[in-house]
Amino acid sequence: MNNGIAAVTLSKVNKWYGEFHVLKDVDLSVAKGQKIVVCGPSGSGKSTMIRCINRLEEHQRGTISVFGTELDDNIKNIDEIRREVGMVFQHFNLFPHMTVLENCTLAPMLVRKVSEAEANKAAMRFLEKVRIPEQANKYPGQLSGGQQQRVAIARSLCMNPAVMLFDEPTSALDPEMISEVLDVMVSLAEEGMTMICVTHEMGFARRVADRVIFMDKGEIIEQGPPSEFFDNPKNDRTKLFLSQIL
Numbered sequence: 001m002n003n004g005i006a007a008v009t010l011s012k013v014n015k016w017y018g019e020f021h022v023l024k025d026v027d028l029s030v031a032k033g034q035k036i037v038v039c040g041p042s043g044s045g046k047s048t049m050i051r052c053i054n055r056l057e058e059h060q061r062g063t064i065s066v067f068g069t070e071l072d073d074n075i076k077n078i079d080e081i082r083r084e085v086g087m088v089f090q091h092f093n094l095f096p097h098m099t100v101l102e103n104c105t106l107a108p109m110l111v112r113k114v115s116e117a118e119a120n121k122a123a124m125r126f127l128e129k130v131r132i133p134e135q136a137n138k139y140p141g142q143l144s145g146g147q148q149q150r151v152a153i154a155r156s157l158c159m160n161p162a163v164m165l166f167d168e169p170t171s172a173l174d175p176e177m178i179s180e181v182l183d184v185m186v187s188l189a190e191e192g193m194t195m196i197c198v199t200h201e202m203g204f205a206r207r208v209a210d211r212v213i214f215m216d217k218g219e220i221i222e223q224g225p226p227s228e229f230f231d232n233p234k235n236d237r238t239k240l241f242l243s244q245i246l
């Protein structure tokens, strides 16, 4: 992996759902180790943008690259990028019929051809990191939302991603569980993980973000370091949005 190139680059990215223009000339460059927080009103294209980065959605114009590999129709490139990019969703998306441990070991064994013993060992290490090793043999349905989301984070980490994408990881959680997930994300950030997080958790953004990006109607309207962004927003749409969430 080359440290001299950006981790993630979007250049004039455009996407349509049918006639609907959902991403409009989106430019974004994330250096290795940087943490980006993306916010904006519902429907502004935040999920679509980050889903494009690992090809859960396809963009039609512009370029997306991850560590210099361009996301195009070449399946080899798509596989390569997916190996580098971990994703955590709002609704956890764990496999309900598998234990926590099995959720964590499935992909490393299947995709990376890691032995079961090795996969188990790595999984336990990451479950410790997210502070729930004692839940390893339970099923997702037996865990709280906050615990399930921490399993989802551990599961992603088991693939050793170079970049982590988070799509509103705490917005489906009961309020008392939000901080246990954010704490794990803060630790990850402090260890130097490259992260793009869609979240409206402004405390988190102030604490870890190098840059906050505000999207509205498919465009990046404003961006800046958290202090500048929150304390001195320039655009009227940003001001309106912040007045609604703060």
Ligand code: ADP
Binding pocket: 017, 020, 022, 040, 041, 042, 043, 044, 045, 046, 047, 048, 049
């Ligand atoms: P956000 O995450 O900011 O709330 P999304 O990226 O989910 O926004 O959605 C942006 C817009 O695209 C919304 O208007 C949404 O209704 C629309 N959209 C999202 N997914 C699809 C889809 N699969 N087909 C058609 N329209 C979609």
Ligand code: MG
Binding pocket: 046, 047, 048, 167, 168
């Ligand atoms: Mg969304």
